[in-house]
Each structure stands twice: as structure tokens, then as C-alpha cells.
Amino acid sequence: MWTDGRLCYGGDYNPEQWPAQVWAEDVTLMRQAKVNLVTVGVFAWSRLEPAPGRYTFDWLDEVLDLLHDGGIRVALATPTASPPPWFSLSHPGALPVTADGVRLHHGSRDTYCAAAPAYRDAARRVAAALADRYAHHPALALWHVHNEYGTICHCEQTARAFRRWLSARHGDLASLNDAWATSFWGQHYSDWAQISTPRATQYLANPGHLLDFRRFWSDTLLAAYTEQRDLLRAANPAIPITTNYVLGDWVPVDHARWASEVDLVAIDHYPSAVDGGAEEQTALAADLARGWARHATTRRPVTVPSDTATPPDPAPAWLLMESAPNQIHTAGRMHTKEPGRMLRHSLAHVARGSHGAMFFQWRAPTGGAERFHSALVPHAGPDSRVFREAVELGGALERLTEVRGDVEASVALTVDAASGWALRHPGLPSSRLDHHAEVTAAHRAFWRAGYACATVSPGDPLDGYRLLVLPALYLVDDATTGWLREYLHGGGHLLATYLSGTADEHARVRLGGYPGALRDLLGVRAEEFHPLADDDHVRLCDGGTARIWTETLRLAGAEVVSSYDGGVLDAMPAVTRHRTGAGTAWYVSTRPDDATYRRLADTAAQAAGVVPVCPAAPDGVEAVRRRHADASWLFLFNHTDRQQRVPARGVELLSATPVETAVTLPPGGVAVLRERG
Amino acid sequence: MWTDGRLCYGGDYNPEQWPAQVWAEDVTLMRQAKVNLVTVGVFAWSRLEPAPGRYTFDWLDEVLDLLHDGGIRVALATPTASPPPWFSLSHPGALPVTADGVRLHHGSRDTYCAAAPAYRDAARRVAAALADRYAHHPALALWHVHNEYGTICHCEQTARAFRRWLSARHGDLASLNDAWATSFWGQHYSDWAQISTPRATQYLANPGHLLDFRRFWSDTLLAAYTEQRDLLRAANPAIPITTNYVLGDWVPVDHARWASEVDLVAIDHYPSAVDGGAEEQTALAADLARGWARHATTRRPVTVPSDTATPPDPAPAWLLMESAPNQIHTAGRMHTKEPGRMLRHSLAHVARGSHGAMFFQWRAPTGGAERFHSALVPHAGPDSRVFREAVELGGALERLTEVRGDVEASVALTVDAASGWALRHPGLPSSRLDHHAEVTAAHRAFWRAGYACATVSPGDPLDGYRLLVLPALYLVDDATTGWLREYLHGGGHLLATYLSGTADEHARVRLGGYPGALRDLLGVRAEEFHPLADDDHVRLCDGGTARIWTETLRLAGAEVVSSYDGGVLDAMPAVTRHRTGAGTAWYVSTRPDDATYRRLADTAAQAAGVVPVCPAAPDGVEAVRRRHADASWLFLFNHTDRQQRVPARGVELLSATPVETAVTLPPGGVAVLRERG
């Protein structure tokens, strides 16, 4: 790997926030913590190019040399996520505009419109200048393009670009009118010039319009990325290139689609929950990253620098690029992580294939908007719990250098950016519909039951997956229907939840009974929906409970697994199962509550012949196994506040201790066993 | 009647959303359901006039001929509620502007400013083109102008029109300054040009300004309607003309005042509540429509086409123009109607004089903002519960062809658009004041107690009403005071609730003690208000409870009916009664809770000599009687989930069965008895 075979460890390093005398201390402390990779320059545009075309690289030269002398490698960022004030002042038309027509001002980050040529030109210029100067710097390990692409705009330049994109997508206006169903409310377009971005309008907007606007932005931001990537690549083809994803289905980025354009997938992960929710979010984020990374590695292997003798990890290439050393911000306040959690969360990412653990940021700043964001060196300085844990983490990561290979998983969850966007539109049968929440609920059910999950996108290869889950996969085009049919006919097990297949790729409802695209495969037909109120639930005949959604389901070949108990749907099917080809297709017409969902996950997994990662692990102990060639490594995480004992055999790497019969995990503890090889 | 003597049945039909091959199936299914009237073209402007002045009528020709051949008549709409994109692009100045100055864009419906000459010109042109081509089409039964007038704007063209309107209303600036009390906060206008629409301002706005802006929009939208009406009328005076009202006191339309300009009142009704709330909203909406219709029919009788032998119904002419075949959308989700509710709600409108039952829309679309709006032919197609119930409803309506005549009602509720608007202003003693909510509460009390209600506007004839209710009739001008005095002196019974008469027609508070305009008639005087918190209530000495409002009430001739029990107003009058002339005037200084209000309604009705429609009907069974000449028809609705028995005698029309002693209603069931004649 490009960090000399070691797992990456470090974070965002912003030396421009500090006087030069602090830099030497930084390198000393980094070495103390065994930091080996830092991301430099993410927000340094205004320091690197203080006036148009005038570059001041001297300080960055000094920083990079200092780091190199200290043995620390650099992920060098292009600083294009935060244009300097002079840029905004010179190009007010490149400032972003909201749906209401409000032009935003400089004063934060991301104050640009990525569809504005002036911005794109300036971004390429500064990236090219960096490439010119540093593409062969010995500290350079990775290019980090931009930061968290996700900003959209409604300006006139955007509208023009949107029209070009629509023309390329739909070919002619007749196709666009058909795709968007503009016959509703008389919105038929007779000239491309009539189409604007979905600006604030009088009443409900057109769902096809909204969906294509998201897709347009994903493609536009991707183009902004690839044009930087191409010039960095040209400067030195040996250096891998990435950009850090920000997660959340509000982000107008189709991460799966982007993954084929990066050399490794990099994610920023900040759980929005504390306690158990954070562990589950961590597991899901890492599974998502690994799923996306499968697209990346299949096309462009990570380049291995010449100075390393370790063969590259053949597993999907991804990296936790940002996480918080300490606080989780949620519900209006920061939650301080208890001792040990930083290590546990970091290794939970490594267990799922991350090439290390990176943090935002190295040193807490005195000012700026995120002055209270946590850091490896906090306001209190190195004499602090957080920095001591950072040192401990550096040691732990070093001891895991040998781990490689992909995660073993037989259950795959289908994730689809467009379905996530389409379920955020107005005019749906319920305002509580959320593809990402359904993915999360399904993942949680399998996670709690002890099964490892992969994530896939529609159309991905499904070899090795015995159970494929569609969690509210609202948009299903004909190709996806074929993909599912083939999987089932090959003996696969499918578990689809409500709304899956209801609409086509343009978010048009499929007719003839719900769920239009999947009726035949699932052997059911629904006529009417019965969404539930926020505080409402239904009972199932097997004692389970469920929420959010129910529907009038009729059997059309399937058999009943469980039915509703009470209410207007009393005794009607809730969960069904259907033999399709050599496979089995389950349909879940509601959202089971956690305990119910976990039982359902167990039932479906067992039917599919899937077993838990570590059947003997007690509740609250998470197990993940990576395997490469004839070796395997078992990661065990004790998320409980009690000591736990797990039968196991091998060598525990963090303590370098042989394990004969069982490993004992303290509360919040982690163990990594080399089982074989 | 213009549907050949039958009750109207059908809904919005949008053939432009479907390929032509579906049209034939549509007519077949309509005939199967006995649909006899469909509204065509409401949102078809972009299809009818794809470019300025270029009309494509061929498809509409074909549709109208198909319908005519199928025996289905047409309410032909002018499509002006949804201008085509080309219009918005050519006339950006005719797009609406919010109070914040945000210009809204195309992309929904109602994206126009009705004060913009360019819009009005374009609207007249397309209406005239339709009139030219279809005014004598044999399928044409009714003109349906526009759709749900209610859009406002704050653009400069609006400001100019507003100033013209103000000049006409107030005559000179001195009168306007006086009416608006501009002496407060130094807002004295010295030139008409200084007056804008009530755009976003620094702090609280002027209530007179806000109120006149609503009135201006009511008149401006009415002018947009009447100019279309006049050209349609000119093309064929035999065809009746209407526009469909959207209800809700956010709508800047004085429906009572508009009613004198339509040939029949048409309302769209979508309850915002489920269960009992929906039944009550249905009853109130229908009573409102009938009240408005009294203005319509007194001036212009509905024209009867020559091909019908049935004499027209002499009752006020109104029609339920839109309703939902299935789901009620409220609280962020759809609520599916249980079997039978579509029939029950439809007949509840007919019971109160609707000339039929129309729905939005005929066939559920695949796309567009309202893709999940319910339809007579749902996404699932005709093989569905909803379509089967639609067929059943068609049969039921046919069996009620003979019903006619007005509803018997001796209680009248006074409803006033301006009072509703004025109580939405800032700076009132409580943010919970709501004229419409008070109308609803009063109506509910009498409805639950079994009394039929009429609705009237201030100044309407009151012959035949023994009890007149003023539910928070905040604005009372001197003429209205005189109207009330005359009613009381003629022996009428009046029941006024809190805030009635507090302000004059300009929303200026009347001095000398509340309620200024009615102190003498009610024999009370209040000095101070004590509004209650959201979750608070007061007790009354008779065991009742009340909410929202209380006040320091002193007797000035009246006697105490009940007093407050506990709290700061302990033992002070809550409800009073005063002999005025030959009449009796009750005053209710608070909002009684439902059970308390129902008892009060009973007490006041009995004192006025009013009896329930069907005293023997059990609780939860609604009874409505229509009477014409020597005949009468009793509608009975069982809103409970138990079978109910009602003593009655006559012929039950839905089952064509004689009833000797009693009719038995299944849960949710309806019966219509011809009692005599």
C-alpha cells in the first residue's frame, strides 16, 4: 500500500492555522502517536493563491519537507472546496443561489457554483499549480481532490448546464415530457429554454424534474472532480487519487457511480447517534464504503509506490478519511466519547476493510466556525486523555499491519441513491418514507443477529450472496427487474420490503397493482396503502410489531409468512414468501420493529443457509471476519458495559497473545485474532 | 337539470395524460359506472395552445365526440390555472412574487399573477378560443372556469392594481388613513404611490392594510373570472357557467360575494380529518355551499337544456365538483377510506342539495406531483375495490333522481370571510383565534345534537330561521348591527360567541367596552380579555368546560345563564341571555368544549322552538330532510360501527323497499326515505 504497507493513521493537518514554530511540535507529536499520513491543504486556497495567479508555496514546501523528514506521508488536497474571498468578489456570478433565488455570500466554505465556468477554471488552475509543484514530492502519497462534494446551485449558469444535461439524457423533449409526465398540471415543455432548475414554485413540484436535478448535480460534481483528477494523473501517474465522500442521502452524489472514478473510496463518517446507534452507523458506513469500493478496484488498482515491499491488499480499496477523535455532535450538543470508543470505532472500520483511520483534524483551532470540533490534539494540548488515546491507537494500528482481504458476507443489501432522492419528494403517500432509513433498519436487523452484510447497487454481480435485501428500493427499472429475476432463477433468496419496485427510473408509478415491477417475482398484488401515524404501530400474528407502512396485500402465488393482527388489515398478509424459479422471494409489506426485524432476519438467513459470523458471540459483541488466501482475522468488539467471553482460537494481535479457547473482552474492548495462516 | 334530470356523477377527466387507446376504455368504464358528467381540460393549456396563438384542438374534438357518443356530458374547463411554460418564459413579469419578494418559477400549477395584464390577456384568449370551438358542442353541459381561484402576488403590477382598488374603495387618502389607523406608528400616507402590497416589513404589519389586501385579491380574482364568464356566455347563453371553490379561510376569496356571479356554486371538498371529523366537515362544507348558492340562484336560474323533460330543482343550485374517491391526506400521510365511506360522503352532499357527486380524478396518473392522489380508476386498474364502489355509487345516484327541494333548517350560522381574514392578523390577544374554527365548533354542536343548520352571510334574509348564531363574528359594521337588531326585534333568537362585534369593518376596535357593536343587544360589557393557554381549560358552574378564551364580563341588562367556576373569573358570568325587543340574545364569552357546546345548542334551540330533524335517531345517526312541494325525503347516515334502527315510514329508495315502522342501517350504512309525495 502507498503508506508502505502500514495502515494509514493521521488526519487533516492545517499548518496554515498555526505559526511556524508549532509545526515542529506537530511533527514530534505525530511521530509519538505513530501518525503516518496527514491530509494537507484542504482549505488552504486563500493561503496558496492570495491573489489571482500569484502562488505562495514556500510555507507548504517547508511543511511538506518537515513531514517528509519526520517520515510522515501526505495526502495533498486541492483546496477547491473553499475559494478565497478574492474569487467570490471577482466572480459574484459563481456564488451559489438557493431555490428561492437568494445568492449566498462568502463567509463559510463551499461558496461556489460548480456549474459556473469561472469557478471550474479557477479550480483547475490551482490544482494544476499544485500538481506542477508537488506531483513528485517524496512525501506525496495520495491526491485528495476537493472536500465533500455536495453543493448545489440554482443560478442561470446551472440552468443552462442542466438543460444541456437533460438534452443528453433524454434526447428530445418528447422523451423528457414523457419521463416527467408533464401532462399532469399542463407542464408540457415545447422548448428546452423553458426548463429551469426546480426553483421555488407556487405549489408541489414535478417529481421527475426534482429527480433529474439530483442526477444532474451528481454528474456535474463528478465532472468537476474528474477534470482535476485527470490533470493530477497527468502530472504523475504513480500517485493514487481520491475525494472524500460525505454521507447522507441529502447529498446529490451517487457514490456508487462515482466509485469507478476514484482509486480508492474515501468516506467521512460522523455518526449522528450515540451509544448503540453509533456502532451500528459505523458498521453500515463501512459496509457501504466497501460496497462502493468494489466498483473502484475492479477498474483501477491502487498504485503501489516503489519503496514498499508489502504486496497490496487485494480487497476493495477504501479508507476512513475523516472521523471525530472525540465528540459526536447531535441533537444540538456534543457528546463526549467515553474512553476506548475512538479505538473501537476506528478498528470497526479496519475490520470492514478500511486502509486505516483518519481524523478531522490534527489540532483544534482557536477560531473559525468549527473551533469546538474535536481533534487529536485538543484545546487542552497533548497532556490530555484524547491525545493519550491517539497514541494508543497508533500502536494498535501498527500491530494490525498484517490484516488484509475482504470481509466474509453472504447477505447483500441493495442501496440506490436515486431511490433515496425520489422518496424525499413531496406528494408521496407518507412523509415518513426514507430509503436510507430502510437500509439502516435492515442492516441493523442483520447486524444485531450477527450476520455480516455487504452492500450492492442494482446490477452489481451477486456471486456469493445467498440473500439479497431490497429495502424500500422504490425505483426499479426493467434491467433491475431482470437482474432480480436472474438472481432468483439461479436459486437466490430475495427479501424485498414495502414500496420496492413501485416506480420506474423516472419515478413514475407502475400500473396494475403494487409493487408494479416485482408483482410477478414476489407473487403478490397490493391495491391500497395504509401508512401509519408517527406514533402508531401494528401487531403481527406472530407477536411482532411494525410501523410506518401497511398495505392491502393479496396473494398471487405467494404464501403467507405472517399476517396483520387487528386493525383494518386484520388477518391480511403482512409478510409473504414465494417460490420463484429455484429461488425464494420474501415480501415485507411493513417496517418491522427492531426485535421483530431481527427475528425475520434470522428466519430468512437460515432459510437461505446463511450463518452468523461467530455464532458463539454473546449479544452486544460484534464479530467481523476478513479473509485472504489461507489466512483469516476475526475482529471482536464488545459494545456492552460488561466483560464478555467469546470462544475463539488463534493469536490476539493487539496484545500479541495466543488464545487457546476463548478471548475475554473488557467492557468496550476489542480483540483481533489471527485465526489461521 | 343540465344533466338530463339526473344527479351529476363523474369527475375530472384528463385524457391528455394517456395515449388515445386508453380513451375508449375510459368511456366503457364510465358507462359501466353510470358516469354522466366529466370535467375536461382543467390543466390542458399547454396541450391546447402549445405555442402562442397556435391551437391543437383535434385531440379534444376526438375526446368530446367519444364522450358524446358514450352519452357522457362534459363540463369543459378553461385551462387558465396552469399557464404553459412558454407563457412563463415570455412573461416572467407575470410570475407570482411572494411577500419576501421572491419571484416564483414555473414547475407547478398556479404560476401566474392574476393582476398581470399579460396573464389576463392570455387567459381570455385561450378561453375565447375554446368558446369559439365548443360553445355549441352537443356534449357541453357546463363551463368550468379556471380551477380553485386563490393565488395571490406581491409584484409591482399587483401594487399598481391594489392602489387603484384602494382608491375606488376609500375615495381619498384621508379616508384610507382613517380606516387603516395609520396614525399608529406614523404610517400616514400622503400619496397613493407610497402604498405597496403588505410586503415583508421590519415588524408587525398594519391590520387594515392586510385586510384590504385580501379583499383586493378577492375582487381581482373575481374580475379574472367574470371576464372569462362573460365571453363564454356571449358564445352560447344557454350553457351555465361556474368555477370550483377551494375552501379554507387562507383563501383570499369571499365565496358568498362570488356566488352571485356563478350559475351554480361548485365546491371542492377534501376533509382534513378522518373518522367523525370527516363527516362533520362534510356536513359543514355542504351547508356552506348551500348558503352561498342561495346568492347564486336568487339572481340567475340554471339554464335547462331543451332535451330534458324534468323540471329543474328549485333549491339553491350547487355541486360537489371535486372530492377524493379514496384517501384523505392529512397529518403527513394518506388515510385510506374504509369500504362504504365514498358512498356515504357522496350522499351526505346530495342530502344537503348537491346536484351530484364529482371526483378528482377519473384515472390515477403515473407521474406528476399528485401521482398518489386517489382516483375512480386507481393505479391498480378497474379490478379494484375502489372502482367497484364507484360502480355502486353510480347506481345509487341514479336511484335518487327524484330527490329535490331545499333542506329544512331553522338554525343559521353566520359566516364572514372578512372576519376569518382579520382573525389571522398578528397582534391579536391570542394566536388561537379563528373564525372558521368557531363556525366549525358551533356547527358541530348543532350537528351532534341533531339540528339541521343553514349558513348565512351578514345581511342575508333571515326568514324562517328561529336561531341565528354568530361564531366569533369579529367584524361587525353598522349595517350588520342593524340587521341583528331587526332580527331580534322581530322575535329572533341570537347566540353570539366571544369577539363578535369587537371590531368594525376596517378591523378597528370599537370603544367603550367589548363587544362594542353588540353591547346593547346582548346586554353585557367586557373590560378585559383572559385568553387561555393551548392546554388550558376553565370550568363552568353547570359542570361544563371551555377553552381558548374568557373575559371579564359585566351584566348590563342580561341575566346569567352560567358562570365561571374557579380561576381568576370565579363566579363571573360566562354565558348570558338578554331580552331584546321580542327576541332573545345569548352571549357566550368562551369556547365551550364539545359536550358542553352540544348541551348549550340544545338549550338555545329548545328556547327558540327548534326541534331536531329526526328526534328518534340514535346518537351517531345523522338525519337530513329535503322537502319540495308536498314531498319530502329523509336521508339517514349511520356513522357508527354498529347496526342502528331508526323509526321511519316511507319508501327506501336505494333498496326500493317500503318501510313501515323503522329502517335498519348497517354500520356505515345510508338510507334515503321518500316520506310523502
Place this chain on the structure above:
Amino acid sequence: MWTDGRLCYGGDYNPEQWPAQVWAEDVTLMRQAKVNLVTVGVFAWSRLEPAPGRYTFDWLDEVLDLLHDGGIRVALATPTASPPPWFSLSHPGALPVTADGVRLHHGSRDTYCAAAPAYRDAARRVAAALADRYAHHPALALWHVHNEYGTICHCEQTARAFRRWLSARHGDLASLNDAWATSFWGQHYSDWAQISTPRATQYLANPGHLLDFRRFWSDTLLAAYTEQRDLLRAANPAIPITTNYVLGDWVPVDHARWASEVDLVAIDHYPSAVDGGAEEQTALAADLARGWARHATTRRPVTVPSDTATPPDPAPAWLLMESAPNQIHTAGRMHTKEPGRMLRHSLAHVARGSHGAMFFQWRAPTGGAERFHSALVPHAGPDSRVFREAVELGGALERLTEVRGDVEASVALTVDAASGWALRHPGLPSSRLDHHAEVTAAHRAFWRAGYACATVSPGDPLDGYRLLVLPALYLVDDATTGWLREYLHGGGHLLATYLSGTADEHARVRLGGYPGALRDLLGVRAEEFHPLADDDHVRLCDGGTARIWTETLRLAGAEVVSSYDGGVLDAMPAVTRHRTGAGTAWYVSTRPDDATYRRLADTAAQAAGVVPVCPAAPDGVEAVRRRHADASWLFLFNHTDRQQRVPARGVELLSATPVETAVTLPPGGVAVLRERG
């Protein structure tokens, strides 16, 4: 004093809202109520200058003469808080602009940008015209400049003025970049022209930018005030000048800093709570006013007109300029004050040094935005409870003419506008941080425990204060640290609560451990914060409870007073005490609940040798003592609904009754005892 030695009594009088025939009745009623001062002309600009440069003073001449003839003196206002419509129309660029760029319109009050030269010119002109005409009018007692300064703007003229102000404050851009920490997110400014106001931006704004924008507005509004003051002063140096403060830390005005520019501090006080909260808010508001007034009187003594023989009160000069005769508006509704409360609240202000009690407004208007604001003459007219209480209050104030001197208080609370503003910024560890709420909580604790409090600004003289409280004094510059050190070394007792001293004057976090500026003085060091959820609390080992905030606190010289009990901080210090020099420094790392805080206040006060004002007063009876020369007056307020007995001796002034052993207070009653002298 400029009201002839009497306490001021009256309120805003707006004769322009009424026909001239009402004016005579006004004067008659004022005399009946012993009103002796009215504020005239606050919103009369559009009446005084109906067209640019054309003045109509005749009506004001008549009003002032009438008042003078009636023996009522006048606080004459400059009407600049509400420019006339003609001004807005002529100078649309002087209308205010929101952070979103929305230009607000005329239609309310305060529709101006105080940084717009056109507005400032027009304001000076009308003020000068008033000065010319009335500076020597015999009724004139006081100039009342403008009304409730507090309006901000984001227009281009503001941006230019802001840049000039920043240049004056920071000198050069390097200093500004450093102060604002623009190195974060690459916001480095290289030209003044790049800086705008903190307009709406993409994501979190810069806290230094936000803070300086508030400071800029405080200074800009002050300049708008002082330029009017200077021309009024020039017209007649004998007339004192003030402007009425509106309270609330949303107001961009540093009231302490402004106080040195007014001849007396004038506050408007409208409690936002009812019951006990209103009494406490009243006490705090009055203590704040007195604290600010100390700045005023130290620099410019109030001028005494020649026609009075009474020596001026030497105490800090301040006046309750506006309060509500009746309703308190809060939580969406008005709360009517029970009988006696108007008197009790008014005298609570006098007890703390107010030169009287003034109200908004004299007579309730029929229209305008505040038509339901309470008034001394309500809508019901003089035959009303409110007016009868107004008459009673006039008598009571007359009987207190002799009272003078400062309030006795040994506890001082430190209040700092900038800390209040800085804790409203985004990106803080909790969204619940609020300097003003902490001041309020601390004040409440001492108030309930019976101690009189003063308020001071950082740097104020501390002679006579034995206990100084820093309630979340977030911003502490080096000078303030020195001020505190000196106080402690001189034997003072300091009680600092959480976050105090965490940041410097630019809101940059101080490094090395929290609270950076005070670590040494307090003898503690904190590494990490643990803010609490809204509904959460912690227990303390002494049985207390606390909320909002906790932190990982380590002793560095201090001793533990109480520690956390349970939770993640179990057994760690919560409250500490540290000997510093001859003094004692307490640190409270959380927000104690009311009862806990009261006990803590008692403990700290006793340790500092502070005693309650009236140790024998029962709970719920508030005692305040003013002292002058050898005399003292004890005010007693019974805030309970039971009769209370307080041991005392002297003469009760309201009843003119000698008290030998005790005074008996009815529920809600007040007594004022002359104790000596």
C-alpha cells in the same frame, strides 16, 4: 429633578391618533391620575413632516400648550424610529435588507437602515426642526431620542460602513485575519473590499465576523443617537437627553457602553413571564438599569431646571420609560395582570432607583398593529379597573417623593453584551448556551435568597462589593483577567460559572485547558465538555441537581465543594473553591437548578460576609433598601397570595402610618418604610 422633584409618572402620549376634542379629556384624566410627564411624538414623523422639509407643528404646539397649561411636562421624542412613507419611497436604498438579501418594505416601524446616509440626514433634519421649535418650550422636561434602537441591516451601504469600522478597529487586515481566525476554511481576506456583512452563506459562519458585526451595529446606532443628541444639546444645554433601551441580548446594542452618552438611562421593560417570573425579571431589569446608570451619572449629572427647590437624587439616574399597564404578552397570548400588580411592579422599579414609572401607552388605539396593547386608558375608557388603578398609582408615587439614594447591595453580577452575542453563534458545544439566561439564573438565586444584587460590566469599580459573580462570562480579555486578579488579591470573593473565560475578546478559544483565562485564578483545569440534553439533569453529592452543562474538571490548587453523583463524571468535582491572594474564587462547572443555586448563593454569600436585605422577611416577600445620607427606605413586596407579616419599624409612606413592630402586607401588597432620617 426635572419633574420638579416628584417621581415621574405617565407614558407615551400619541395625540395624533385622536381628534383634537379628545385632547382636553386626556389632560383632565391625566390630572386625575396625577400624571406629570408624557412622552410625545415618538411615532409622529409622518404628521410632523408630511412632505420633505414641510413641517406641520401647529397641532403639536397646541398639544404642548395644553399639557403645559395642565401642569404636565413633556419628554419630547424625535420621531426617527418610524420614517414616513414618503421617505421610504424617495430612498428605497435606505430600507433595511435581511441577511438573505430581502429588502424590507414600509408598513411597520423601524423600516430604515441606520447606516444609510439618506436616513441619517433626514433624521437629523427632523430632530433639528424639533429642537428649533421646542428646545425652550416651558413644558419640555426631557428629550427622548428615537425609540428602542436595535434595527440592523445588510445592505451595501452597511457593508461599506462595516469595512470602515473594521479598519478602525483592527488597523490592518493581518490583525483582522488573526482576530477572526480566517485561516480556518480558507477565509483569509487580502483586500478590505472582500468583506461583506455576514450575509446568508453556504454553511456555518465565522464567529469573529458575527461578533464584530454586532459591535459595529452597536457603535453605528450609537452614532445615530449621539448626532441627534448633540444638536438637541446645542439648542438648549439645560434639557437632559436620553433614549429608551429595549432589553434582550438579540439587541445589537451594548447598553453599558451607551450609558456614558445619555443623561439618564431609560429602559422599556415588558416581562416575558407571568407570576413569579415577572417579579424576577422586573428586579433584574431594574438592577441592570441601575448598573448601566452608574456609567451615565459618573460623567454627566442630570441638569436640574431652575424651577425646583428639591436637590437632585445623587443615585444613578435611570427611569422606567415604558411598561405595560395591563397585559403581559407571552406564549402566543396576553395575560391580564391581576389587580395590584401594576402598582407592585411599578414600585419595584422605584425601589431600585427608577425616577418613576412610565407606560406605553396613555390611551389604547382603535387600530394599528398594537391595537390590543394595554393602556392607562383602555378601550373600555376611564370607567375601568385599569384606569382606576392608574389613579391609585399616581397617588402612591406622589407619597414617595422623599425617597432617594442608591440601593444597598454587596453582590455584583457581571454582565457583558459581547459574551451574550458570542454565545448565540453556531458551532458551540451546545445550542443551549446563553449568557443572559445565566445572569438571570444567578440573579434569581440571590433574589430568592433575599440578597440585593448590583450589576457591573467588566472593568467597573468594585468597591463595596464583597461577592462578584461571573455568569458564563464567555469572553474574557487580558484586562478583565487583571481586573479579576486585582479584586481577588484585594480579598474579594469571586463566583464564576461554566464557560467563563473560555474565549478571548475575539471569541477565540484560549488554549491549554479550560477555562483558559481563569485557570490560575480558579485553580482548576478542564479538558472536555459534557453538555446535557434538554430534558436531562445531573445529581450533585450534596443532594443538589443541575442542568445544561458539565465538564471533566481537574483540581489545580482548588478544593472540592461538591462533586457529581452518578453518570460519566461520577465523583468528579462540580463546584470548587480556591484561595487566591486574600480572596476566594469559586467555580461552578454546571448550571445548578433553582433550589440548588439558591443554597449555593447562600453559602457563597455567607462566606463573603454578605447578609440578606431583611433577614426576617418570609419567603416570597421581597425587600429592597435605598439609603441616602442618614436616611433609609425599606420597600417590601408581598409576591405571595397570602397575607404576610414582616418585623419592621418606621413610617409606612403609602398609608402614612407609623409602624412600631411589624408591617402587615396583604396578598400582592407593597409597603415602603422610612426607617430613619
